[in-house]
Amino acid sequence: MPYVNRWFETVAVAQRRAKRQLPRSVYGALIAGSERGTTLDDNLAAFGELGFAPHVAGAPATRDLSTRVLGQDISMPVMISPTGVQAVHPDAEVAVARAAAARGTAMGLSSFGSKPVEEVVAANPQTLFQMYWCGSRDEMVQRVERARTAGAVGLILTLDWTFSHGRDWGSPSIPDKIDLKTMVRFAPEVIVRPRWLKSFASTGRLPDLTVPNMAPPGGPAPVFFGAYGQWMQTPPPSWDDVRWLREQWPDAPFMLKGVMRVDDAKRAVDAGVSAISVSNHGGNNLDGTPAPIRALPAVAAAVGDQIEVLLDGGVRRGSDVVKALALGAKTVMLGRAYLWGLAANGQAGVENVLDIMRSGIESALLGLGKASVADLEPSDILVPDGFIRTLGAD
Ligand SMILES: Cc1cc2nc3c(=O)[nH]c(=O)nc-3n(C[C@H](O)[C@H](O)[C@H](O)COP(=O)(O)O)c2cc1C
Numbered sequence: 369m370p371y372v373n374r375w376f377e378t379v380a381v382a383q384r385r386a387k388r389q390l391p392r393s394v395y396g397a398l399i400a401g402s403e404r405g406t407t408l409d410d411n412l413a414a415f416g417e418l419g420f421a422p423h424v425a426g427a428p429a430t431r432d433l434s435t436r437v438l439g440q441d442i443s444m445p446v447m448i449s450p451t452g453v454q455a456v457h458p459d460a461e462v463a464v465a466r467a468a469a470a471r472g473t474a475m476g477l478s479s480f481g482s483k484p485v486e487e488v489v490a491a492n493p494q495t496l497f498q499m500y501w502c503g504s505r506d507e508m509v510q511r512v513e514r515a516r517t518a519g520a521v522g523l524i525l526t527l528d529w530t531f532s533h534g535r536d537w538g539s540p541s542i543p544d545k546i547d548l549k550t551m552v553r554f555a556p557e558v559i560v561r562p563r564w565l566k567s568f569a570s571t572g573r574l575p576d577l578t579v580p581n582m583a584p585p586g587g588p589a590p591v592f593f594g595a596y597g598q599w600m601q602t603p604p605p606s607w608d609d610v611r612w613l614r615e616q617w618p619d620a621p622f623m624l625k626g627v628m629r630v631d632d633a634k635r636a637v638d639a640g641v642s643a644i645s646v647s648n649h650g651g652n653n654l655d656g657t658p659a660p661i662r663a664l665p666a667v668a669a670a671v672g673d674q675i676e677v678l679l680d681g682g683v684r685r686g687s688d689v690v691k692a693l694a695l696g697a698k699t700v701m702l703g704r705a706y707l708w709g710l711a712a713n714g715q716a717g718v719e720n721v722l723d724i725m726r727s728g729i730e731s732a733l734l735g736l737g738k739a740s741v742a743d744l745e746p747s748d749i750l751v752p753d754g755f756i757r758t759l760g761a762d
Pocket of ligand 1: 397399479
């Protein structure tokens with residue numbers, strides 16, 4: 369077989385490969401987005417509007433990228449954001465967890481992920497378990513207990529979800545389960561993606577669309593849409609509910625993901641969370657929500673001295689990470705960037721993406737004359753007039 373170099377130099381290249389290699393509906397499920405895609409586009413465009421104010425001499429000889437966040441020492445201020453069930457690669461979240469561990473960083477595992485929390489923690493002990501407000505309190509306690517017993521190091525509660533699914537470019541059709549009937553239905557798009565098909569064929573398994581971390585104790589894993597239906601029927605939580613969930617594991621790091629407003633950030637502090645992620649669910653939720661990088665400065669100014677403030681949404685380069693840190697984030701989380709890497713080249717592809725982030729952060733720090741990611745400050749960044757959006761300030 370001819371030698372094929374699967375290394376890629378940017379996340380954009382990985383995305384192009386993913387598009388070529390994945391069946392159309394799997395690629396479409398990763399692109400996701402909602403309605404007009406205004407938020408999806410703004411998440412990426414906003415980073416492009418920010419500039420740097422570089423030095424040309426006087427930089428230190430070495431740079432320290434390491435940081436501590438969510439109780440974890442990590443090698444750089446980049447970690448894995450939780451993403452739900454994907455038939456991208458047979459090893460799915462386990463491959464991602466191995467890659468994150470190999471590059472010294474932490475992993476967020478979605479409760480709607482396709483691999484059991486026990487396997488993911490075994491691959492990366494720096495795993496936080498992500499939950500939605502779904503089901504009864506007893507069921508949520510069971511999920512927390514399972515994650516704690518498995519050795520997860522903390523919880524992420526994601527609340528920014530409004531069950532809106534229409535997309536102007538059309539939603540992919542996602543089957544409930546993969547059986548012979550669905551294989552026949554999806555055959556035309558799968559047959560033209562031999563590499564993807566081969567990756568599953570070599571494991572002797574078909575993509576599994578169940579969500580094992582939503583299983584009742586000792587019970588079978590529900591299918592994705594079964595669990596999704598339960599979530600849709602669960603009344604939305606109050607701030608007292610957030611406090612209650614936080615109290616189920618009071619000594620572990622607890623992050624509320626999806627906060628965009630200053631008033632919500634303050635309520636999250638009152639509810640006892642130890643961290644928030646300024647995030648709009650990667651543009652998959654309420655379309656028209658601004659990019660998180662626009663909302664970050666006001667949120668970080670309001671609560672950054674009390675809890676850890678992270679950001680996710682639109683991060684595709686090391687320089688994006690540096691911009692977010694300079695504007696107040698402690699660490700960023702990656703979503704699609706690592707999914708493109710996973711699709712393009714499995715575990716090695718995710719490592720490749722993390723290496724792209726590391727070298728991009730290194731370059732930006734060198735240009736800015738910084739010895740450490742901790743030294744970044746707003747004056748390193750050119751913020752155009754009107755860029756910042758302050759939501760919910762009283
Ligand atoms: C395909 C897909 C599935 C996702 N599933 C989840 C999930 O299960 N839980 C969660 O908290 N966030 C989920 N997210 C949101 C990501 O954690 C993250 O907030 C988002 O992808 C960041 O934006 P980016 O993709 O531009 O980096 C998902 C995102 C995508 C693209």
